[in-house]
Amino acid sequence: MPADTYDVIVLGTGAAGLTAALRAAAAGMEVGLFEKAEKVGGTSAWSGGTVWLPNNRHETALGFDDSREQVITYLDSLSHGLMERPLIEAYADTAPEVAAWLEDNSPVEFEILRGMSDYHPEHPGGNVKAARWSAPCSRMPSSASGPTASPSAGNLPARSR
Numbered sequence: 164m165p166a167d168t169y170d171v172i173v174l175g176t177g178a179a180g181l182t183a184a185l186r187a188a189a190a191g192m193e194v195g196l197f198e199k200a201e202k203v204g205g206t207s208a209w210s211g212g213t214v215w216l217p218n219n220r221h222e223t224a225l226g227f228d229d230s231r232e233q234v235i236t237y238l239d240s241l242s243h244g245l246m247e248r249p250l251i252e253a254y255a256d257t258a259p260e261v262a263a264w265l266e267d268n269s270p271v272e273f274e275i276l277r278g279m280s281d282y283h284p285e286h287p288g289g290n291v292k293a294a295r296w297s298a299p300c301s302r303m304p305s306s307a308s309g310p311t312a313s314p315s316a317g318n319l320p321a322r323s324r
């Protein structure tokens with residue numbers, strides 16, 4: 164049987180896989196998106212759905228005091244200096260960028276969870292008021308996501324373009 168050819172192959176339809184597939188497709192790639200389970204969504208579909216997105220643009224627009232330096236200080240403090248610095252910096256730099264890109268290029272919208280503190284606001288860089296937590300609400304139909312979504316086997320493997 165001849166194999167399909169793709170520019171990018173993504174295995175898994177959790178938040179990571181769907182985001183990767185979306186980004187690649189938006190860049191003009193032919194994307195093969197495959198899911199081994201019967202239903203889409205992975206653990207992401209079962210999760211509480213709150214996302215820690217420090218220094219995001221909604222936070223900034225609401226006038227909250229946050230910064231790349233505070234985020235890095237907080238993560239570094241939580242890990243007692245054990246986290247690799249380049250990984251912390253990469254998260255601090257790209258989390259706001261990824262959230263903004265998703266909002267601008269997909270039906271996803273992030274809604275600030277007002278008043279939800281960091282788990283450890285007492286740590287350096289921690290934020291007790293915070294607008295770092297967001298919940299992806301969406302302009303997409305609810306049937307398109309969640310553990311109750313049950314695409315038939317014929318829908319899989321999914322192909323994003």
Ligand SMILES: Cc1cc2nc3c(=O)[nH]c(=O)nc-3n(C[C@H](O)[C@H](O)[C@H](O)COP(=O)(O)OP(=O)(O)OC[C@H]3O[C@@H](n4cnc5c(N)ncnc54)[C@H](O)[C@@H]3O)c2cc1C
Pocket residue numbers: 174175176177178179180197198199200203204205206207208209210211212213214215
């Ligand atoms: C009850 C619960 C609540 C949670 N609440 C939160 C929360 O509020 N906030 C938060 O940040 N995190 C939360 N988490 C953690 C969060 O859900 C996970 O860290 C996140 O969903 C992982 O996303 P992912 O895309 O990496 O993996 P997943 O969402 O697990 O997706 C991986 C997918 O890949 C598929 N797969 C695996 N191997 C293959 C293969 N070889 N070929 C094809 N497909 C494959 C799997 O079937 C699955 O669908 C929670 C977790 C649980 C269990």
